[in-house]
Amino acid sequence: MNKIELIRALWHSSGLYKADAEKVVTAFFDAVAGALAKGERVEIRGFCTFHVKHYRSFIGRNPKTGKKVKIAPKKLPFFKVAKELKERMNR
Structure with missing residues (x-):
């Protein structure tokens, strides 16, 4: 699964508009990358x-x-x- 497929899966399963699903996925990746750039640890339980x-x-x-x-x-x-x-x- 790549980023586009992840956006599509979120779009279909959540009822969000495609543009909103893309914003959510992009914001998630930006937040993880930003935390790692600061030297922080990111844990997604499970x-x-x-x-x-x-x-x-x-x-x-x-x-x-x-x-x-x-x-x-x-x-x-x-x-x-x-x-x-x-x-x-x-x-």
């Missing part, structure tokens, strides 16, 4: 948890030349599925 992992800098190698390269520290979003969703997938 579905998943999003949080930001911090990675330290390290020395890597350029595979072409073999030269050492310093890799800058970075932050990446991380998704962890909830136990209830795992159980639902394995019924």
